[in-house]
Amino acid sequence: MIELKNLHKSFEDKEVLKGISTVFESGKTNLIIGQSGSGKTVLIKNIVGLFEPTTGQILYDGRNYVAMNKKEKTMLRREMGMIFQNAALFDSMSVLENVMFPLDMFSNDTLRERTKRAQFCLDRVNLIEAQNKYPGEISGGMQKRVAIARAIALNPKYLFCDEPNSGLDPKTSLVIDELIHDITAEYNMTTIINTHDMNSVMGIGEHIIYIFEGHKEWEGTKDEIISSNNERLNSFIFASDLFRKVKEVELKEEQENKK
């Protein structure tokens, strides 16, 4: 479980995060949504420690990340896995070497055991046949799956995904979403996904927070989001023609039921 308490972040005079408080539970896919420039990436970078919050607390199962010393932070980071927007695979390494990298760095297992674990993770994302290829030789969707395999290699307690579906077609996006959702449940991880893909929201959004101009505007589940009365949230989610039509159909059904 990750808990944020009154998190603020400023860059010089500009306040980007304005007192965000929420709880991300384990075993659930937690989604952070919001328009571009609303502060979602800054929020996730604060949570993973790439930025230092101006004030506030980030509690990892009760452990305050902000108050930790360098060594404690390094140890905690070994419990994290992250999937970047562009996968961020190491170009000079093969797919198998990429997945083995965290094991090579932090595991005391033998080479045979490390290879076996990496192959297991690749098999989990259905990419065992591509293990000897290099990132440049595989598609964007496959790269994201390799990034997932690398992120879960050390059995992390916390998984972070920064726009995992960016640049992918809807079908591949669905595969990635399902994979993240299944892995989260399987390993009981605390997963936080930063996205503005409404298909992901409706597919795997077990806990959603909507960020508007740096503050938490709305919080709820995928079932609550469609029926929400929050105007700012509605203008964000119903900007898509498809979701507007879904809303219209829903309203019609409600009216017919009332009759």
Next chain:
Amino acid sequence: MFNLIFKYLGALGRYCILMGRTFSRPERMRMFLKQYVKEMSQLGVDSIGIVLLISFFIGAVICIQIKLNIQSPWMPRFVTGYTTREIMLLEFSSSIMCLILAGKVGSNIASEIGTMRVTQQIDALDIMGVNSASYLILPKITALVTMMPCLVTFSTAAGIIGAYATAYLGHVLTADDLTYGLHYSFQSWFFWCSVIKSLFFAFIISSVASFYGYQVEGGSIEVGKASTNAVVNSSILILFSDLFLTQLLTK
């Protein structure tokens, strides 16, 4: 003026902090050794070809120029070989060759690390809890510092072979005169001066290029700028330190 001074002081401070992070104990010795061997091959072994080629021709050209412009009936015949040896050993192989390598190796390092930065590969390392500075930069510095004396030695040897080529193929001078000149008044300390200078220059090339690559923010244009800045600044630092080191080592 003050802005410029503050800018350079700021850069110096960031460089020192980065070096502080770089020179920490590697988290996994086996990973460090793997990277170290890879970098020795990439930065050192892959540069042997260009070093030999340039040094061979420069050695030959120096020999011809000295013969044509300095030697006269009033000068001993060994002067061509002697001067060729001194130029190759004291300046060309250690300093000029390092300036050339600052272009080849420095831009390679800065663009590699810079690209890793803009594609978030360095962020990925940091989030895993890996000291990215130490993992990426330390093997490059140690590998280049290890390989540079070898490259300098190969360069001197190739230059002398180039000089012999002018004797045997071009018949500019006799091989005996050249051999006598090469042996004349040889001081082994000059060879060690050359090696010591190359160690400093290797550190400058690899650390400055890594610094510029590591600091990149933005996209491909910034990576290009970092690569150019790395070559320009490491070349300037090599020239300045060459002056001081030459003064210091030849006292």
